Amino acid sequence: MAHNVKIVARPSASFRDKLYLPAIADGLKVTFKHLFNNVNDSNAIDTLEYPEEQPTDVTQRYRGLHRLTHRADDSIACVACFMCSTACPSNCIFIEATQREDGKDEKMPKSFFIDTLECVFCGYCVEACPCDAIRMDTGIFSLTGNKREDFVMNKERLLSHKGAFGEEVSCARG
Amino acid sequence: MSTAAIIIAIVSFALGALLALLTIPVLVWLERRVAGLIQDRLGPNRTNVAGFRLGGVVQSFADVVKLLLKEEYYPSHIKTGKWLFMLAPIITFATALLAFMAIPFADTLILDGESLRVQALPIDFGVFWYLAVSSIGVLGVIFGGWLSHNKYALLGAARAGSMVISYELPLGLSVLAFIITYDTVDFNAMVALQSGTFFGFLPAWGILLQPLASIILIVSLFAETNRNPFTVAEGESEIVAGFMTEYTAMKFAMYFMGEYVAMNTASAVIITMIFGGYNLPWVSTQLLAENFSIFASSIMIVMPLIVAILIRWMRKNNGVRPSVSTDGGRNFETKVLTIVMIGMTLLVEAILIYLIFVADNSLGNSIAIALFQVVVFVVKLMTFNIFFIIIRWTVPRFRYDQVQKLGWSYLLPLSLVNVFITAIIVIGVL
Numbered sequence: 001m002a003h004n005v006k007i008v009a010r011p012s013a014s015f016r017d018k019l020y021l022p023a024i025a026d027g028l029k030v031t032f033k034h035l036f037n038n039v040n041d042s043n044a045i046d047t048l049e050y051p052e053e054q055p056t057d058v059t060q061r062y063r064g065l066h067r068l069t070h071r072a073d074d075s076i077a078c079v080a081c082f083m084c085s086t087a088c089p090s091n092c093i094f095i096e097a098t099q100r101e102d103g104k105d106e107k108m109p110k111s112f113f114i115d116t117l118e119c120v121f122c123g124y125c126v127e128a129c130p131c132d133a134i135r136m137d138t139g140i141f142s143l144t145g146n147k148r149e150d151f152v153m154n155k156e157r158l159l160s161h162k163g164a165f166g167e168e169v170s171c172a173r174g
Numbered sequence: 175m176s177t178a179a180i181i182i183a184i185v186s187f188a189l190g191a192l193l194a195l196l197t198i199p200v201l202v203w204l205e206r207r208v209a210g211l212i213q214d215r216l217g218p219n220r221t222n223v224a225g226f227r228l229g230g231v232v233q234s235f236a237d238v239v240k241l242l243l244k245e246e247y248y249p250s251h252i253k254t255g256k257w258l259f260m261l262a263p264i265i266t267f268a269t270a271l272l273a274f275m276a277i278p279f280a281d282t283l284i285l286d287g288e289s290l291r292v293q294a295l296p297i298d299f300g301v302f303w304y305l306a307v308s309s310i311g312v313l314g315v316i317f318g319g320w321l322s323h324n325k326y327a328l329l330g331a332a333r334a335g336s337m338v339i340s341y342e343l344p345l346g347l348s349v350l351a352f353i354i355t356y357d358t359v360d361f362n363a364m365v366a367l368q369s370g371t372f373f374g375f376l377p378a379w380g381i382l383l384q385p386l387a388s389i390i391l392i393v394s395l396f397a398e399t400n401r402n403p404f405t406v407a408e409g410e411s412e413i414v415a416g417f418m419t420e421y422t423a424m425k426f427a428m429y430f431m432g433e434y435v436a437m438n439t440a441s442a443v444i445i446t447m448i449f450g451g452y453n454l455p456w457v458s459t460q461l462l463a464e465n466f467s468i469f470a471s472s473i474m475i476v477m478p479l480i481v482a483i484l485i486r487w488m489r490k491n492n493g494v495r496p497s498v499s500t501d502g503g504r505n506f507e508t509k510v511l512t513i514v515m516i517g518m519t520l521l522v523e524a525i526l527i528y529l530i531f532v533a534d535n536s537l538g539n540s541i542a543i544a545l546f547q548v549v550v551f552v553v554k555l556m557t558f559n560i561f562f563i564i565i566r567w568t569v570p571r572f573r574y575d576q577v578q579k580l581g582w583s584y585l586l587p588l589s590l591v592n593v594f595i596t597a598i599i600v601i602g603v604l
Contacts, residue, residue: 021389027568031212035564038211042491047216052498 058139060165063123065140066114066153067161069133069170075102076159077170078133080109084125092118093125112155116143132172139164182283182290189548190294194274194435199234201434201559208563225503244423252323259321263421263428266314270436273308276300277442278362280452280547281459283540291362292544300361301349304443308398311436312338315407319417330416333574334407337397340581345394347589351387351596352380352447365451369458377455380448386592388448390585395440397577400433402566406574441558449554452547459543466539470526481519485512
């Protein structure tokens with residue numbers, strides 16, 4: 001064991017380092033430079049002044065608040081197949097199906113609720129949807145409300161959300 | 175006692191209390207703001223009263239209101255020594271406050287042959303007062319940690335105890351070197367001596383006369399005030415919050431404010447003992463009084479320049495980026511503050527013109543000089559406080575055994591050697 005011990009020389013054994021004060025002076029140089037630059041021009045600091053200043057770097061892949069897409073004729077794209085609520089790991093999608101009368105498809109949701117307080121924003125519903133009817137491309141990252149009920153999205157509210165990246169109409173049920 | 179004496183005594187007491195107490199919110203804000211700016215953040219800058227945010231200093235007053243209104247929680251496991259548990263933060267706070275009172279804010283005013291000290295506590299043994307009173311402050315830390323009946327608090331108290339034996343000796347010995355050099359224990363006389371020169375041109379500041387003792391004094395005072403890199407008693411990353419783990423609401427606030435008062439006091443002592451106190455280098459009070467018109471006219475030239483730089487800085491920085499939708503009244507605030515600053519400058523100019531050309535009495539002159547010295551003192555005090563803060567955000571914390579090694583193996587021998595050399599030079603050579 002003993003012959004395997006390798007003694008690593010401490011790199012900071014010089015007299016200057018042992019004095020410790022020059023090192024403090026070096027550190028002060030760095031911190032003071034930052035302080036001086038930022039006092040001199042505080043608007044150059046990369047801090048988002050959030051409520052007034054909104055982020056501009058929400059990308060297309062960002063999983064924001066959900067929306068239900070439309071067809072080209074503005075009717076709902078969802079066919080109430082329950083794939084999304086089956087895939088949902090937090091069981092927060094509640095669908096009630098009904099007969100679709102306009103002949104475009106057989107079924108449509110009578111009611112469609114997403115409880116965003118339960119939702120973990122994993123995006124499995126978007127992956128599971130065969131009709132491209134549910135998407136998370138609204139770019140909405142902040143959701144506020146005064147009571148719990150405000151966070152349960154109904155069908156009308158989900159349909160009213162607009163896509164933030166140009167794709168409005170469902171790709172599968174155009 | 176004459177009326178003037180009573181007025182000066184009241185004014186200097188008010189000044190002492192204000193400088194000690196009103197700087198607490200300013201220092202708390204400065205600490206957070208400087209920390210932010212050093213780390214390329216903004217720090218608190220939003221709280222405002224009717225649109226006036228003054229860079230964010232209003233935040234501290236909101237914090238005080240919050241701490242005052244918090245629930246007064248008392249840990250139920252503390253069975254014995256409740257009164258001392260409550261008293262401990264008050265000891266820390268009160269001693270730091272009392273120690274500040276011996277600091278002179280301006281030179282002794284001489285009115286009608288009566289010399290009046292501009293000191294909250296008009297004593298001529300200020301150094302002893304400071305050493306005696308401020309060392310009691312750590313007792314509050316030790317009592318609080320011990321009586322919390324909590325292992326973290328106890329560890330914090332033990333560390334505070336180990337700190338005391340590390341820094342007190344070098345502190346006392348470095349102060350002794352200054353006492354030998356200046357041949358006085360009066361802060362005011364120390365400042366008067368420092369306004370002179372040595373070798374003909376260097377200002378006789380303590381840091382130039384006694385560089386080693388100055389460094390030891392600064393290091394020991396950093397330790398005494400529990401500031402980084404000597405925050406071992408608090409050690410929030412190791413022992414929760416150290417001695418103040420069990421303290422809440424105003425009891426905690428007492429410790430918290432006590433730390434800042436102690437820092438302020440240490441800054442005041444450092445600038446009084448080694449940075450020329452309330453005097454500018456090379457400029458003694460006598461020189462100012464003899465050449466009052468030159469002094470006043472140079473103030474009249476320099477003050478508008480400083481105010482112009484301040485206003486320019488404010489117009490540049492008290493705004494928001496173009497991408498921000500609303501400026502939250504910052505433009506209005508800038509306008510009002512600009513008017514206030516220009517108004518104050520004009521007022522000072524008018525008073526100085528009156529003193530130079532119209533009134534030719536020494537009373538007005540000496541009061542103007544005293545006010546100027548108070549301003550110099552406050553500027554130096556805040557500069558050194560900012561130095562304290564920058565150090566905190568620069569240097570990591572020592573282990574408590576490292577502090578002991580520093581105190582006993584390095585600072586104590588160095589300060590002893592320094593005292594011997596100083597004594598030999600003072601007695602043998604001079």
